[in-house]
Amino acid sequence: MAAQGRHSPFRFKVMAYPAGIFLVAWAVIKLLDTHFDLTLLADATGWLLRFWDWLLLETPIPNWSLMIIAILIGTLSAAIYYARITDGTYGELHEIERKIYKKNNPQFPKLTDNQTLLMEALAYHANFRKVANLDSICKLVSLSTLDVEAGLKQLQAKRLVKQQVTRGTFGATTFELTLTGKDYALERLQLT
Template sequence: MATQGNHSPFMLKAMACSAGIFLVAGAVINLLDTYLDLTLLADATGWLLSFWDWLLLESPVPNWSLLMIIAILISTLSVAIYYARMTDGAYGELHEIERKVYKKNNPHFPQLTDNQTLLMEALAYHANFRKVANLNSICKLVSLSTLEVEAGLKQLQAKRLVRQKVTRGTFGATIFELTLAGKDYALERLELT
């Protein structure tokens, strides 16, 4: 609290603002009176005086208290609507996070080991750039041995995420590609574009 003789800065600012408002309002009214015909201002003053008389009428419930109750109800409703709209986005984000956690904990896709996940990322990379995924290119991309890659690809084939194609002819090769379930897995779990 401010001691006697010392005024709080808030009090000084409030007094300065109110004095400034009265000075500006008086200057504006004098300028408008000088340069414009103010019959509208006289009419508005008449309406305001009539409204003031209505507020001061004697009745079982004074009119001013009725207006205050209506103003409180409207302001309470406005605040409620504001907070409801403001928190709506937060609840949407929370719902999205909960959905991701639920999907991660209750997957409709099989759980993969780290090597299998690496192989899925490599195959998704090949599919994304329309490259042929053979055993050598996958080994180079994931930095695993050929035996590890072969074992991981067989496990992914057993889970029906990857399929193997063998081409015949002079330049026959074995290529690997994602199945539809593998593509869904890559899109959802690996968050690829």
């Protein structure tokens, strides 16, 4: 619509409100000045006239101060932009360095392939809150019972697995990860 010669009433409203405020202030000052003899009103009138002259300037703030403000805003914007860009990069780089350091300086003992399979099976059971007994572990890793028993004993010696034996009518032997075993599973096996 503006391209066809019609102007938006928004501009008129923007100009009308300050003009109305100025006229009301001027009228109040004139009325008070005629009915009351106050020197403060003369000073206020002078201040309002200087303020009005300042508003009517093409640039109410000197150009050099506008340039300083523009430079400060531009510098701040660039700093925020580069801080956001590099923040993710340094975070990823730090994470990669941490993984390399932990692989080169292991805090956990080295495990054989069978022991790693058993740790994965126990982590699977813990993840789905299943009871890990000897039969369920054997089925999951496809190893013989002797291999599984030997591997679990080695893991118990390394304090990664603990064995719980219950007595009675429904007695059973279950295995679960210790806190160190859970840390190992989270760190090395990439489980959630």
